[in-house]
């Protein structure tokens with residue numbers, strides 16, 4: 345059956361991703377310019393090297409290589425003994441030298457993989473390679489978007505920021521899997537501490553999409569290399585988030601499907617994701633490898649990492665930590681997932697679990713804190729500098745200085761909404777958990793003042809106890825623990 349005659353069901357989606365990640369280093373990859381460019385005036389973090397002035401020589405940043413090796417270990421890649429750099433030639437204003445220093449035939453990471461879980465199923469996504477390169481400068485399109493702008497401004501502050509380009513096999517069979525992969529990759533990068541998710545543009549994605557005859561898909565989603573090579577694919581550039589990736593992929597899948605159903609061929613081309621319009625637009629026919637005239641970067645010697653790489657440690661990664669949390673703290677799968685979703689959350693949970701009690705810590709971090717943050721469209725990163733205060737709140741609950749209900753509904757919410765300190769909120773709201781004596785007195789008073797309810801209780805009316813609990817709660821200003829009060833009342837009424 346030819347692709348032309350295909351209907352919806354006859355087509356399988358093929359997606360491969362090229363993910364560009366900015367490595368978090370103090371200085372650029374080939375010069376000493378600071379990478380801390382947030383809010384800086386354009387073109388103020390530059391020097392002859394990253395501006396590509398004639399005669400300037402690159403010197404490789406050791407920290408960038410170390411980060412690349414860490415990533416290689418995390419994705420189970422081969423890190424060859426010797427790697428080298430190449431020049432990729434193209435003419436575009438974001439590249440002052442007219443070429444990008446990148447890696448070609450000897451990338452620092454080869455043949456890795458990452459396991460994702462999507463819609464309850466686990467899949468292993470192959471990673472063809474991950475190589476080091478320099479980030480180009482950034483362009484600002486003035487008076488329109490890329491295809492309509494009046495003119496373009498160039499900022500070379502970004503030029504030379506270390507980038508890792510991670511190239512997957514065409515292993516995704518749908519946009520959702522692509523998104524799951526990006527989330528997982530970001531998690532791993534954060535755990536490794538080599539990446540700053542908060543930095544603008546620190547993760548940028550090119551997505552390759554094609555359609556093949558569904559009959560070509562074998563067991564486990566395998567597709568023959570020849571079929572993949574023959575399929576006309578589009579490469580979508582300018583995707584900068586997981587959400588954007590899923591949307592761009594879904595758009596492109598629909599566009600290609602429609603074209604094939606109308607009997608048209610999908611053109612092999614480069615397209616641009618226009619985030620604000622939610623569409624992809626054609627940019628140019630796809631360049632081929634020979635267009636880049638790759639040749640060896642003679643200004644950088646080959647890089648030897650064979651002995652060195654063994655001495656570069658990596659921390660426990662998300663999957664391992666998830667398993668350990670389940671085994672060590674008796675967490676369910678869902679709680680373990682939530683509590684390892686970012687390193688910061690996981691570290692915070694462990695800290696609180698060790699100091700107080702794992703069950704309490706799990707509820708407080710997974711349900712209460714993350715729930716309230718989520719409700720406010722916030723993440724743990726937004727309160728990263730206040731984690732001590734949240735730990736203090738859990739301590740108050742653990743030490744029974746406050747009821748769980750008040751801790752959750754008053755203190756936690758006020759902390760988040762007003763940036764208040766937990767002890768201050770408790771004091772201001774008079775929420776100190778009432779002492780045992782005070783509760784006992786309130787129980788006595790409630791019994792004395794409500795003989796009818798006491799009679800009803802003895803006559804077997806189950807509702808009477810709730811009424812009495814309510815009376816005690818009122819007398820203690822809501823600061824007693826209702827479960828304790830219930831117990832006290834029953835004990836007292838049975839004697």
Ligand SMILES: Nc1ncnc2c1ncn2[C@@H]1O[C@H](COP(=O)(O)OP(=O)(O)OP(=O)(O)O)[C@@H](O)[C@H]1O
Nearest residue numbers: 358359360361362512513514552553554572575577
């Ligand atoms: N048939 C296909 N459909 C979708 N994606 C594919 C297909 N074949 C290959 N890919 C994906 O295309 C991506 C890049 O492929 P490749 O390495 O051949 O370079 P390229 O896009 O030509 O190179 P560059 O972007 O550096 O110029 C990979 O992620 C790969 O998985």
Ligand SMILES: [Mg+2]
Nearest residue numbers: 362446477509
């Ligand atoms: Mg590249």
Ligand SMILES: [Mg+2]
Nearest residue numbers: 362550552579
């Ligand atoms: Mg490509």
